[in-house]
Amino acid sequence: MVLSVSALPAQSRTGMSLSGATGLFAIPSGRIGWEQSGPGTFGLDIGYHSIITDGVTAHIPKVALTLFNIVELSAAVDVQPDEHRTFYRFGPRNGNDFIGGIKVQLPLPRTALAIGGNYQYINVGRHNRRNSAWQVYAAATYAGHFFDMPAETTIVVGRTFFEGHPNSNIDFGMGFDLILFPEIFDNLVHWITDFANFSYSADAFRANAWIRGVLNTGFRFNFSAIPAFYRLRFTADIMFVDVLDHNRAFAAGLTFGVPLH
Secondary structure, X not given: OOEXXXXXXXXXXXXXXXXXXXXOOOOEOOOOOOOOOOOOOEEEEEEEEEEXXXXXXXXXXXXXXXXXXXXXXXXXXXXXOOOOOEEEOOEXXXXXXXXXXXXXXXXXXXXXXXXXXXEEEEOOOOXXXXXXXXXXXXXXXXXXEEOOEEEEEEEEEEEEEEOOEOOOOOEEEEEEEEEOOHHHHOOOEEEEEEEEOOOOOOOOOOOOOOOXXXXXXXXXXXXXXXXXXXXXXXXEEXXXXXXXXXXXXXXXXXXXXXXXX
């Protein structure tokens, strides 16, 4: 096994995480949607993920705006099925959630480093069950090679604050984005795995990290590697959520973005 660290590629065009921020599956990365090396000063991304299990589906539409190749603003709505009860950090909940995020990328030459946070409005419209959570984090992504295949490693450290409940836990997540056999698939196929002791939101649907953490794994297809889509951000995800626990689920998603001048 050979692992080496190199400079970051010019523009990775990674997809959106479940929360709407640019990242892996459940954790944000140190990247933003449109970086300095991209074709535009501004960028707009639209995404959607679904989480499917036991005959029910949660829908997560999302949008992100990159400003001046430095700041990313994101928003997602987690539309959860009424007939399925999820387990919130401090008790059972069911309802729709809003996640709004901000991420600022710092200008470093060899590592994509960002600081960010999000606000989570839990159970929108349910007056007797509404709650809020806030998360702050720092995310670092650096590039290397694994068995001569390009790879990026992301580490996230932060903390989540829950309305009305003390919490002294430190958030930690780590993930890998490996480009599989680029000489065969021409940088199209990524294998992504991430693990964290926090979920994409405090009321995550079948991605409950509060007991043993959550491990997600699957494939991301980066269609931006195709010359016809080079100036765009176009990815598709196929993954398993919380794959090591009994409440594992299947998930899929799309991200489409355009540079704005």
